[in-house]
Amino acid sequence: MSDLPSALVATVRDALAVLLPVDCGGCGQPGLALCPRCRASMTPQPAAVDGLPAEAPGVTAALRYEGAVAAALRRYKDAGRVDLARALAPALRASIVELWPAVAAGGEPPGLLVVPASRPALRRRGYAPVARLLQSAGLRATSSTRLELTRRVGDQADLGREERRANVSGAMRAVGARGGRFVLVDDVVTTGATLTEAARAVVAAGGQVVAAACLAHAERRLQTTSETPGHHSADDQ
Template sequence: MRGWWQELVGLVLPVDCAGCGAPRAVLCDACWEALCGRAARRVWPEPVPPGLPAVYAAVAYADEARSVLLAHKERGVLGLAGPLGAALASGVRAAADVCERDMRGTRDMRALRGAQGVRSSRGRDVREVGGVGVGVAGGTRENPRLVLVPVPSARCAVAARGHDPSRRIAQAAAGELRRAGRSAAVCAVLRQRRPVADQTGLGARQRLDNLAGALEVAAGGERLLTAGPVLLVDDLMTTGASLVEAVRAVAAAGGRVAGAAVVAAPARAFGVSST
């Protein structure tokens, strides 16, 4: 029993930094800075799959960031959810800032149309993101609630790991945003509706085919997608196939994704332009 307990403590509270191996630290100051100390940037996979929303990533998937993500996901070092959530929150802020600028532009246009005597066909106060009305319930006009929707892992992977990494990091990110005064909530409404093959070794086109139609919004989740701007969140983007399928599933339920944020993306994705 003592040996089992020591092994469990070693997994949850490792004595070495998950990023660089420095002793007596779950995550040392240098690795924390490497993970959380930079502003998120827009990233594009190569090739860019059709239907991919604007994606923002905090760091490149290399070195300390790669080690920390793998330690959290595969070794169950749950104490790393906090710093990973802080990194994800940086991407969420970047995506939300763009979304809010678009909403302000829409409000200005509506005010102009109102001054010209044009009324909304619905006659009620809504915000529009990409042409879809989004309510402001749970937030304010100046601080609308951000709806963070995690991209789910395969059920077998969650069972094997004993936790859902993306959902745990999303919850940490929402907490980070709320502490900074930004309204945010995690709505884990996506689920797998059919089994998918292991993505390891699959190319970009194969991943899209593998995931096509694999996700759905759980019953009753549709109304949660209207509580504010919907932002997809995940720990890692490689080809963008998972995000594309998540966008399709949300759209099938009547929602619209305003953007996406991830902790990390391949280094080459930071240097690719959308044009």
């Protein structure tokens, strides 16, 4: 299906998910696309994320990246389970709703700017996961501005905080950002390195990042980088 427009591929996958037997996107139990217990674990609880570097934008996230949430996001992004967008999108929406009053007060509301996936990831999936989540949340990314990766970056999975920063540093470019105010949108925040780079790119292009909204926050265990999520990186979103 690689020659089909990505939106069509995603639509076909959605349709197949209805027709074929499914397992729970959170725990793998056969039967429902999402069992009640896993669905309950995806109830949004938006809160500011603590412990990120000072240069990172202020981040709000609505779920902990663990258990059923992590499994569902992984299946949504890399196992063709685009139907899970409907279950995951409310958390992304809740993060944006939570931070919105502070950033939209007194002036032009900011645009929603999606952190980009690499071209190989986009080709492999046939759709952009975060943009699709935003769409499922009933929200629209800004159309006049976009972030691009300007070089290939490695997988963030096995990298520590400093290595992650170096890996994505200078890797993005913002097109059409001049004079604009933006809320960055991504699926998972871990060390904040990707969001920091995105914000740097926006500022370098003459724009401003007022906040960032993520679906989930992955808390890193100190000294155990191998336990950090294996599939969230600027190269593999």
